[in-house]
Amino acid sequence: MAGHEVHSNEIHELGNRALADEHLQEAYRSSTLRLFNHRREALREVPGWERLRERASALKREVMEHLDYYLEQFADNLERRGGQVHWATTGEEACAIVLEIARRAGAREVVKAKSMVSEEIELNQALQAAGVRAVETDLGEFIIQLAGERPAHIVAPAIHMTRGDVSRLFTRHLQSEPTEEPEKLTGIARRALREMFAQAGLGVSGGNFLVAETGTVVTVENEGNIRFCTTAPRVHVALVGIEKLIPRFQDLGVFLRVLGRSGTGQKLTSYTSMLTGPRRPGEDGPEEMHVVLVDNGRVATLADPKMREALYCIRCGACLNTCPVYRKIGGHAYGWVYSGPIGALVTPQLVGLQPARELPFASSLCGACREVCPVKINIPDLLLHLRSEVQENAPAPQPPEALLGERTSMRLWAAVMKRPLLYSLGSRLARWGQVVFARQAWIRRIPFYPASRWTEGRDLPALAPKSFRQLWKAEGGSRK
Amino acid sequence: MAKPTVALFITCIGDQFFPQVGECVVKILRRLDVEVTFNPAQTCCGQPAFNTGYRQEAKEVAARVLDLFEDADYVVAPSGSCTSMVRVFYPELFAGDPGLLHKWERLKGRFYEFSEFLIEVLKVEDVGARFAHRVAYHDSCHLLRELGIAEPPRKLLRQVRGIDLVEMTDDKLCCGFGGTFSVKFPEVSVAMGEDKLRAASQAGAEFLVANDSGCLMHLAGLIHRQGLPLKTIHLAELLERR
Numbered sequence: 001m002a003g004h005e006v007h008s009n010e011i012h013e014l015g016n017r018a019l020a021d022e023h024l025q026e027a028y029r030s031s032t033l034r035l036f037n038h039r040r041e042a043l044r045e046v047p048g049w050e051r052l053r054e055r056a057s058a059l060k061r062e063v064m065e066h067l068d069y070y071l072e073q074f075a076d077n078l079e080r081r082g083g084q085v086h087w088a089t090t091g092e093e094a095c096a097i098v099l100e101i102a103r104r105a106g107a108r109e110v111v112k113a114k115s116m117v118s119e120e121i122e123l124n125q126a127l128q129a130a131g132v133r134a135v136e137t138d139l140g141e142f143i144i145q146l147a148g149e150r151p152a153h154i155v156a157p158a159i160h161m162t163r164g165d166v167s168r169l170f171t172r173h174l175q176s177e178p179t180e181e182p183e184k185l186t187g188i189a190r191r192a193l194r195e196m197f198a199q200a201g202l203g204v205s206g207g208n209f210l211v212a213e214t215g216t217v218v219t220v221e222n223e224g225n226i227r228f229c230t231t232a233p234r235v236h237v238a239l240v241g242i243e244k245l246i247p248r249f250q251d252l253g254v255f256l257r258v259l260g261r262s263g264t265g266q267k268l269t270s271y272t273s274m275l276t277g278p279r280r281p282g283e284d285g286p287e288e289m290h291v292v293l294v295d296n297g298r299v300a301t302l303a304d305p306k307m308r309e310a311l312y313c314i315r316c317g318a319c320l321n322t323c324p325v326y327r328k329i330g331g332h333a334y335g336w337v338y339s340g341p342i343g344a345l346v347t348p349q350l351v352g353l354q355p356a357r358e359l360p361f362a363s364s365l366c367g368a369c370r371e372v373c374p375v376k377i378n379i380p381d382l383l384l385h386l387r388s389e390v391q392e393n394a395p396a397p398q399p400p401e402a403l404l405g406e407r408t409s410m411r412l413w414a415a416v417m418k419r420p421l422l423y424s425l426g427s428r429l430a431r432w433g434q435v436v437f438a439r440q441a442w443i444r445r446i447p448f449y450p451a452s453r454w455t456e457g458r459d460l461p462a463l464a465p466k467s468f469r470q471l472w473k474a475e476g477g478s479r480k
Numbered sequence: 481m482a483k484p485t486v487a488l489f490i491t492c493i494g495d496q497f498f499p500q501v502g503e504c505v506v507k508i509l510r511r512l513d514v515e516v517t518f519n520p521a522q523t524c525c526g527q528p529a530f531n532t533g534y535r536q537e538a539k540e541v542a543a544r545v546l547d548l549f550e551d552a553d554y555v556v557a558p559s560g561s562c563t564s565m566v567r568v569f570y571p572e573l574f575a576g577d578p579g580l581l582h583k584w585e586r587l588k589g590r591f592y593e594f595s596e597f598l599i600e601v602l603k604v605e606d607v608g609a610r611f612a613h614r615v616a617y618h619d620s621c622h623l624l625r626e627l628g629i630a631e632p633p634r635k636l637l638r639q640v641r642g643i644d645l646v647e648m649t650d651d652k653l654c655c656g657f658g659g660t661f662s663v664k665f666p667e668v669s670v671a672m673g674e675d676k677l678r679a680a681s682q683a684g685a686e687f688l689v690a691n692d693s694g695c696l697m698h699l700a701g702l703i704h705r706q707g708l709p710l711k712t713i714h715l716a717e718l719l720e721r722r
Contacts, residue, residue, distance in 0.1 A: 012665065015665070015667070015668060016667050019667055019668065019671055324653055324654045324656070324672050324675075325665070325668055325672075328668050328671050328672065329668060360533075361660075361661070361664050361665070362665060362668075363658070363661065364621070364654045364656060364657065364658025364659075364661045364669070364672070365531065365621070365658055365659070365661070366621035366625065366653075366654035366658065367621055367622075367624075367625035367626065368621075368625070368652070368653070368654065370625070371625060381572070384530070384531070384533070384569075384572075386533075387531075387532065387533030388533040388534070388535045389533075390533055391532070391533035391534055392533075406532070407534065410528075410529050410532065410534040410537045411537060413528065413529065413537065414529060414534075414537035414538075414540050414541050416523075417492075417523040417524045417526075417541040417544075418523075418540055418541060418544060420520060420521045420522070420523060423523045427495075427496055430496075442704055444705075449663075450660070450663040450664075451663075453662075453663035453664070453666040454662060454663050454666065454701070456666050456667075456670075457666055457667065457669075457670035457702070457705065458670060458673070458698065458701035458702045458704075458705050459701045459702075459704040459705045460697075460701055461497050461697060461700060461701065463496050463497060464496065464497060464498065464499045464500075466499065467495050467496055467499055468490045468494060468495045468499035468502040468503070468518075469490075469495060469518070469520050470499075471499050471503065472502075472518050472520070473520070
């Protein structure tokens with residue numbers, strides 16, 4: 001399990017800090033909206049989008065129900081083509097496997113394509129500790145590596161930075177001239193990276209899909225850096241979560257059609273690469289190709305019939321772009337690697353419920369995420385499920401201003417709601433009690449949790465002078 | 481055909497904070513020649529506990545709802561959220577309990593949200609209302625995404641005399657209420673609400689109308705705190721105006 005730095009329970013503080021940062025708010029607002037609109041535009045020209053989603057979802061369900069079979073099929077097929085397959089139960093194991101491959105390849109420098117799994121297992125730190133320098137070659141990842149940050153978004157890791165932020169970062173670290181032109185900024189990064197591509201003895205990538213039928217690793221990108229990382233160095237290793245399997249090569253058509261459109265609003269990304277083994281005589285490509293199949297908590301998720309659905313995720317990021325909570329608090333507030341609605345599902349699965357117990361509550365359950373999910377993960381339903389798991393197994397400590405613990409309050413609430421007489425009595429008592437707080441039908445402040453949290457930023461309407469049931473009774477019910 | 485009987489499910493927020501919404505529902509239904517009953521044994525649908533992860537407590541409260549409306553042809557609630565709780569979330573809550581699931585099967589087909597009931601069952605679009613104001617309709621999330629109801633409220637509003645109906649940008653965006661989310665993440669909840677109010681103001685609306693008292697309580701509380709020139713109104717209240 002990844003047990004490194006998990007700050008997910010600080011989501012309240014981190015989120016509030018983001019809310020107070022106007023610059024950051026604008027960066028998130030404009031970027032998520034842009035991606036959201038691109039997706040919406042792209043969908044307009046796809047007839048049968050719903051059928052595509054259905055198909056993608058059904059295929060993922062099929063994979064999860066027979067994952068052992070497809071994993072073995074994938075491994076057999078890739079090995080037949082000369083690829084080497086490794087199995088990693090934990091993040092540490094995965095890192096150790098990559099380190100060993102680097103050691104045997106004699107690589108002191110590693111070029112990396114964007115890989116969320118490598119973030120999850122903190123591969124760069126592990127490489128660095130062993131004296132191997134890893135350079136991120138995806139522009140967004142390159143930026144956050146310079147800044148020493150984690151990805152703020154699954155697809156667009158530097159989504160929280162404006163061009164000005166990037167310019168300042170490049171000026172400081174790469175001694176470049178300040179510029180806010182995207183082409184020039186890209187050019188600066190390109191020059192810094194070209195050298196590395198030539199030097200590196202090992203290329204590390206992720207993988208968007210693993211095709212069981214053919215033993216193929218499929219990568220999807222716009223910058224061409226993945227193609228570089230997977231072909232230029234003598235050795236290539238792909239780190240891939242075991243949930244990335246798809247059954248057949250023909251199924252790729254379904255997933256490529258939904259992934260590009262959902263993620264960035266593209267029909268297809270600029271590059272789609274299909275890698276099936278190392279180079280063969282007369283071809284380009286690496287001499288060795290390795291695939292590390294990473295579990296790191298996924299098998300446990302698979303064993304949970306409810307949460308299994310979270311493994312359908314193809315990491316398109318559409319749920320982040322559409323989520324009103326993500327748009328406000330940003331990716332870093334989620335306190336680990338994966339953010340947004342899917343992060344709130346995945347993180348507690350991978351790091352454990354206790355260190356991520358606040359995440360399932362960071363949602364208004366509006367369902368916008370489910371609406372855009374290309375593999376139809378019922379995210380609100382799974383969040384609700386996790387909430388019950390948290391209350392059962394990892395409840396939060398009581399807030400200081402609470403008179404009663406949350407569970408006690410809920411028990412009391414249920415006891416009242418089950419007894420109409422008690423409910424009526426309670427509502428009469430509350431009408432007496434609220435006189436202390438109410439002014440002209442509004443309450444400005446209540447010092448007790450949870451109402452105190454309500455009145456921090458909003459007024460609370462006072463209870464009506466008479467409840468509906470009182471009015472109904474007084475007016476003789478049906479005779480009214 | 482005999483008059484249909486409708487049992488009103490007032491909802492706990494409606495009962496305690498907005499009884500006038502229930503009164504308006506009753507008036508409108510009676511004008512449409514519907515017999516309305518109210519069972520005073522009703523309290524809450526159980527959603528606050530369910531939403532917060534306390535399934536046992538939610539189940540105890542929810543199970544009562546199944547027995548309250550045996551005699552009614554229909555049950556009508558002026559809330560998309562409470563209707564979703566009953567129609568969409570109850571089976572999850574009662575999973576593994578065939579007795580409760582059986583009772584739920586008998587209730588779910590009779591349980592309607594107010595605007596849905598007018599349009600789908602009574603087949604009425606024009607309830608004879610007059611409301612000469614500029615109004616923006618806010619899709620509450622459970623109504624929109626759990627029940628899939630977007631058109632019925634708009635159909636009803638379009639028939640209101642004198643109304644100037646405007647659409648907001650991002651009209652499908654959550655207002656930030658979210659049940660206990662509003663007190664677990666109050667700052668985010670408020671920030672989302674502010675966006676919604678800004679969208680309503682930019683659309684030139686005087687009134688923000690919705691079908692859920694939870695959303696309206698949140699938005700009205702924000703408006704009142706900030707002294708904004710905007711008002712909230714429940715759909716049933718608006719449709720009752722003449």
